[in-house]
Amino acid sequence: MGNTISEVPGSATIKSFLGIKVLNLEDAYEQMAINETQDQYLRSCTESPPNLNALHKIYLKPCRPPATTETMSNAAVASMPTSLVPSTIRVGIFENGLPHTRPPSTIWFPESLLRKGSAHFNETFLHECIHLHQREHEDLWDKFYREQWNFIRYKGTIPKEVEARRRLNPDTLRAPFYAWNGPSGPCVPVVVYKNPEDADLSEVRLIFVRPDGSWSAVLPPGWMEFFGSQIPSICEHPHEMAAYILSDNSNPFDSEAARRLRNMYTSFNRGRK
Numbered sequence: 344m345g346n347t348i349s350e351v352p353g354s355a356t357i358k359s360f361l362g363i364k365v366l367n368l369e370d371a372y373e374q375m376a377i378n379e380t381q382d383q384y385l386r387s388c389t390e391s392p393p394n395l396n397a398l399h400k401i402y403l404k405p406c407r408p409p410a411t412t413e414t415m416s417n418a419a420v421a422s423m424p425t426s427l428v429p430s431t432i433r434v435g436i437f438e439n440g441l442p443h444t445r446p447p448s449t450i451w452f453p454e455s456l457l458r459k460g461s462a463h464f465n466e467t468f469l470h471e472c473i474h475l476h477q478r479e480h481e482d483l484w485d486k487f488y489r490e491q492w493n494f495i496r497y498k499g500t501i502p503k504e505v506e507a508r509r510r511l512n513p514d515t516l517r518a519p520f521y522a523w524n525g526p527s528g529p530c531v532p533v534v535v536y537k538n539p540e541d542a543d544l545s546e547v548r549l550i551f552v553r554p555d556g557s558w559s560a561v562l563p564p565g566w567m568e569f570f571g572s573q574i575p576s577i578c579e580h581p582h583e584m585a586a587y588i589l590s591d592n593s594n595p596f597d598s599e600a601a602r603r604l605r606n607m608y609t610s611f612n613r614g615r616k
């Protein structure tokens with residue numbers, strides 16, 4: 344079962360848009376298994392004690408989509424900038440946890456989000472669609488991070504003690520690490536659990552790792568001036584920063600980094616029309 348929409352305003356301008364498929368319970372189980380073969384997120388969590396602890400507090404178990412899922416998803420796509428609509432969107436509902444994406448093209452929403460009202464849902468839907476877009480257009484985003492945000496792909500290693508506490512995020516799990524090449528040299532933002540013994544997905548702190556293996560929770564010089572003051576946990580990866588800046592209506596993100604990002608996606612939009 345599922346649905347392919349054909350009447351989203353503006354969708355005619357997106358030649359590659361294939362539509363939304365809302366996963367019924369059976370499809371959702373199958374899709375989660377496919378997700379796992381592609382990103383091994385659950386397996387990675389079982390190999391990392393704090394991530395396994397954090398996962399035990401939530402229920403990533405698929406459930407039947409509420410009747411409103413299809414209507415709300417279609418309305419959310421209709422309200423999105425056309426440039427950020429990924430070509431394929433599969434929507435699955437699970438019992439409890441944080442909204443996230445997994446390959447290929449799957450957005451997972453906790454059931455409670457469908458009850459929070461459409462404004463909140465649209466914002467989260469856009470956020471997750473940006474993650475799908477990042478998966479689909481990796482080169483575009485990589486070029487933007489390099490040329491406009493001064494982030495370079497990090498080929499070094501993350502110290503063992505940091506890796507042992509790092510929160511795994513399905514949205515960035517298989518994406519490269521990025522180092523911000525600021526005035527004091529490259530440093531990689533990483534989010535770690537505050538209490539690895541009793542890890543909670545929302546109880547985290549931001550640290551910066553340097554290529555020599557040292558790390559610090561102090562923002563590197565120039566970071567605040569360029570990116571502004573943001574909730575530390577969203578700075579864990581440029582993919583998260585970009586998704587928040589473009590989707591969070593409650594925060595104006597008034598910074599040079601935000602201005603450059605908005606310019607980028609506006610010009611990309613013009614190119615698509």
Ligand SMILES: [Zn+2]
Pocket residue numbers: 470474514583586
């Ligand atoms: Zn995100």
